[in-house]
Amino acid sequence: MKMFYDQVDKAHFKEFMVGIKPNHYESTNTKRVRFIIAGAMVMFLMVLILIITCVYLSLNSASQSDIAHQKQQENTVEFTPGLFAYGPDKNGLISFSPRDHMTYMNYFNRLESSLADYSTLRQSANLDRYIHCDDNTTKVPHGKVCMLTLDKFGDNCASFDMYGINEGRPCVLLVLRPDDNMTPQPFDFSDGKNVDIKKKIGNRFSSKSVAVSCEGKTDKDQALMMRDNYTAMVDYNPPKGFPLFYFLERKTDGYLYPAVMVQFNTVPPNTRVNIVCTAWAKNFNNGQPQSGQKYSTEFAILLK
Known part of the structure; x- marks a missing residue:
């Protein structure tokens, strides 16, 4: 069982x-x-x-x-009044090899830092202060600042394009700070006046902007930059220079000094080229800004 x-x-x-x-x-x-x-x-x-x-x-x-x-x-x-160049080092030199990032990072970082004031993001986030201005602007309201954003400096001289480093076409930021009690007055080129200055500016002249030009300091330097007749030796953005509306209101917090980005397209390699840039206003240095150090600035470029 x-x-x-x-x-x-x-x-x-x-x-x-x-x-x-x-x-x-x-x-x-x-x-x-x-x-x-x-x-x-x-x-x-x-x-x-x-x-x-x-x-x-x-x-x-x-x-x-x-x-x-x-x-x-x-x-x-x-800062003392004058024309200032950003990009060159403390010795006034831009020197790098486009093939070696160790040689150009300092130059790249100097431009990045200098352009912080013109950040599109920062200005767009403070539209209660920054306003759009143009050549028709005759008055800037108290407490307002005319916008100057990075897109005004052209596509080739931008961070994502390495400020022309890879192509051996370096960029320099020119900032104009006139005396506080001075409103720049553009030169008059009508009726054949100021012909020599007009040649330096070419068709970039505007009665509503202070023109700027950059060239070789000496005839030898200028000849070195003329190696390619089919390429503009220098590009300017904005092309007309420093718009006058930026000088209408300068005592507002956050004021942006006008700037022009300059790109040098024809600097030969392995040769030091000395450059001089001048802001052209008839009340700068008694009508001869090229003869003084305040509204002319010098630097050198050496591509390796």
């Missing part, structure tokens, strides 16, 4: 175990679901990290721009 019950119990146990044994299909399906859920969680975390990173970089970029802007505004009082 005992043997009979043992056999019955064993039979029931086998049936019971068969009943609770996991189905192979269900097990495979469960693993697949878990895999999909795990993959979705990983993707979600990656997207979340990417969003956080983008937000951080955006805020950090704006913060750095504001810090640089604040420093430049604080240092403005230390």
